[in-house]
Amino acid sequence: MLKRIPKIRKSDVPRYKWLVSYWGEDGKSHREYFNSEAQAKSRARELKQALEAAGKEALSLSPQRLALLKKVEKVQEELRQLGSSLEEALDLGRKQIQTERLSPVWEEAVGAFLEAKSREVGPRRFSDLRRYLRHATRFFGGRKLGGISRTELLDYLGKQPSVWTARNVHRVLSVFFNYSRMRQWILNNPIAEIPVPRPKPTEPQTFSPVDVQKLLLYSLEHDPKCLPPLVLGFFAGIRTAELCRLTWKDITDKHIRIQAGKAKTASTRIIEITEPLSLWLDACQKDEQSQPVSPSNHLNQRLRKLADKAGVKWVPNGMRHSFASYHLALYENAGKTAAILGHINPSVTYRHYCALRTKEEAKEYFLIKPPITLPEELPFRL
Numbered sequence: 001m002l003k004r005i006p007k008i009r010k011s012d013v014p015r016y017k018w019l020v021s022y023w024g025e026d027g028k029s030h031r032e033y034f035n036s037e038a039q040a041k042s043r044a045r046e047l048k049q050a051l052e053a054a055g056k057e058a059l060s061l062s063p064q065r066l067a068l069l070k071k072v073e074k075v076q077e078e079l080r081q082l083g084s085s086l087e088e089a090l091d092l093g094r095k096q097i098q099t100e101r102l103s104p105v106w107e108e109a110v111g112a113f114l115e116a117k118s119r120e121v122g123p124r125r126f127s128d129l130r131r132y133l134r135h136a137t138r139f140f141g142g143r144k145l146g147g148i149s150r151t152e153l154l155d156y157l158g159k160q161p162s163v164w165t166a167r168n169v170h171r172v173l174s175v176f177f178n179y180s181r182m183r184q185w186i187l188n189n190p191i192a193e194i195p196v197p198r199p200k201p202t203e204p205q206t207f208s209p210v211d212v213q214k215l216l217l218y219s220l221e222h223d224p225k226c227l228p229p230l231v232l233g234f235f236a237g238i239r240t241a242e243l244c245r246l247t248w249k250d251i252t253d254k255h256i257r258i259q260a261g262k263a264k265t266a267s268t269r270i271i272e273i274t275e276p277l278s279l280w281l282d283a284c285q286k287d288e289q290s291q292p293v294s295p296s297n298h299l300n301q302r303l304r305k306l307a308d309k310a311g312v313k314w315v316p317n318g319m320r321h322s323f324a325s326y327h328l329a330l331y332e333n334a335g336k337t338a339a340i341l342g343h344i345n346p347s348v349t350y351r352h353y354c355a356l357r358t359k360e361e362a363k364e365y366f367l368i369k370p371p372i373t374l375p376e377e378l379p380f381r382l
Contacts (some may be wrong), residue, residue, distance in 0.1 A: 216370070330359060
């Protein structure tokens with residue numbers, strides 16, 4: 001729609017004799033050039049008629065429509081300042097509304113996601129995915145997937161009992177929403193722009209050599225089924241979850257093979273058996289090759305009870321932390337320690353375990369050996 005009546009005047013451009021100037025609907029001044037006055041007048045008349053027609057249309061508009069047009073013009077200007085247009089915003093909004101209305105409900109999406117992941121990930125990883133998503137169903141169940149906002153997810157993360165739990169929930173939901181975006185159930189991952197919760201760094205806790213000896217000797221006499229996971233944890237640094245999946249078939253006279261399907265990092269690693277690990281493995285009661293090394297899937301609970309009976313304070317993840325700390329202190333080789341632990345980057349090993357224990361303590365630790373014959377009283381000192 002034109003803003004002002006067009007004007008005719010002589011041209012200042014040598015090639016043309018006449019021009020018509022007017023203000024367009026874009027708010028800018030326009031000029032059109034003609035060779036004759038008749039052509040200029042004809043064009044000016046067309047423009048004037050268009051202006052009059054637009055004016056009549058505007059006069060016939062209701063106050064509500066006029067108010068709406070003002071809002072549209074305001075939004076259009078705001079979008080222009082953002083480098084966008086009304087058409088682009090309307091297209092994006094249409095897609096968003098369409099996605100929200102056509103997206104599946106939470107339970108349906110979770111079911112399809114878990115079915116797909118059951119064929120891709122290991123049992124432990126699948127169990128974690130299912131557990132966290134089932135808990136989230138209490139909050140988002142029955143909702144359209146596309147209607148769940150970033151603010152709601154932020155509130156949900158804030159309700160977790162610890163920073164570590166919130167971190168794990170964020171990780172699982174991010175994988176779930178990425179899958180949903182791939183299936184075109186949502187336009188964007190709503191949790192992607194929420195920062196991953198980061199717990200405050202804490203120093204890994206370890207067992208002293210005396211406490212390690214107490215645990216091993218007590219298990220040897222009173223609970224021999226727990227001795228293999230203790231030995232493999234303290235002298236091979238194997239994770240508790242990996243110990244629960246390990247079988248005697250994975251252990252030979254010279255090596256321990258942690259297969260990709262049993263490892264946390266989904267990559268196979270081989271650990272060489274040296275003293276004192278070889279001596280302690282000889283002291284273990286071995287089952288058939290197909291039998292698990294761990295006496296229970298609830299290994300942590302059983303070892304904690306054993307530690308209480310032995311008079312030792314149990315340290316979560318303490319077996320692996322102890323091995324890593326003492327091994328790094330003894331050999332001063334982060335790459336060697338990282339290879340045994342299954343760390344991809346030795347700098348991670350160095351950063352976590354450097355200077356936690358002295359070389360003297362490490363020598364004492366790796367001198368812990370099983371007794372040739374079990375004495376009546378446990379020798380709790382080396």
